[in-house]
Amino acid sequence: MRLKRRVTRWMILATIFALVGGLATTARAGPPFFTDDPEPVDLGHYEFYLYSTLDKAKDSTAVGAPSFEFNAGVLPETQFHVIAPVTALRPMGGPNAYGPGDLELGVKVRFLNNEDQKFMVGTFPLLECPTGDSDHGLGNGQAWAKLPLWIQKSWGPWTTYGGGGYAINRAAGQRDFGFGGWVLQRDITDKLTLGGELYGQGPSASDSHGYLLYNLGGTLKLTDTLSVLFTAGHTLTGERHLVSYVALYWAW
Numbered sequence: 001m002r003l004k005r006r007v008t009r010w011m012i013l014a015t016i017f018a019l020v021g022g023l024a025t026t027a028r029a030g031p032p033f034f035t036d037d038p039e040p041v042d043l044g045h046y047e048f049y050l051y052s053t054l055d056k057a058k059d060s061t062a063v064g065a066p067s068f069e070f071n072a073g074v075l076p077e078t079q080f081h082v083i084a085p086v087t088a089l090r091p092m093g094g095p096n097a098y099g100p101g102d103l104e105l106g107v108k109v110r111f112l113n114n115e116d117q118k119f120m121v122g123t124f125p126l127l128e129c130p131t132g133d134s135d136h137g138l139g140n141g142q143a144w145a146k147l148p149l150w151i152q153k154s155w156g157p158w159t160t161y162g163g164g165g166y167a168i169n170r171a172a173g174q175r176d177f178g179f180g181g182w183v184l185q186r187d188i189t190d191k192l193t194l195g196g197e198l199y200g201q202g203p204s205a206s207d208s209h210g211y212l213l214y215n216l217g218g219t220l221k222l223t224d225t226l227s228v229l230f231t232a233g234h235t236l237t238g239e240r241h242l243v244s245y246v247a248l249y250w251a252w
Helices: 002-023
Strands: 046-057 060-075 078-084 086-091 097-100 103-114 119-123 126-129 144-155 158-168 177-187 192-201 211-221 226-238 241-251
Touching: 192 226, 211 241
Parallel strands: none
Antiparallel strands: 046 060, 046 241, 060 078, 060 086, 078 103, 086 097, 103 119, 103 126, 119 144, 126 144, 144 158, 158 177, 177 192, 192 211, 211 226, 226 241
């Protein structure tokens, strides 16, 4: 009962923030969207996210809370990345589970940056480490990787970015799949950016299906170093997902 109340509490919190995000749809590059961008954190700069996610599928509900992301500009045009998620899982007809998920490590490298044309290209390979309890649905059970290519173009207050890649997952019951997405966003003021995303991927497990979803969300800058990020979205076709994301974001 205590776990059930905890899961419900986080679901309510994530849903409230998702609804707020739907009313004031905004965006920054990468989080809070699934689609990422090729722009790394500047050398000697850092980012930290305290965030919650919601993914309500046909047969289960997963809430990530509290979860953490840290990025650091460790070399010119190069960013180190780590995500430490905590997940509450509520499968239909099965026992609830709560605990650490799989640790994500990555390195983002921008290898083309045309400042005159405001055009850039980069890659962001990710390694998912099997730190979660796969017996209770909190992890994959085996390391797997994502290999993407991202591009970005800006003009005036507008920015668009996207791309895609391939995921390699050889764990039992899982499969390799392609993924990709695109974001269009606009700076409304110096504190508010609005945008939207289309994102899709192929089936990631032997008993799953691919999907295409839309996502609306963004960024509200509170101070020079603190922002709120939020999104909400739903599938357009394929496997059903209702998703949301909310985060407090620090940059220094």
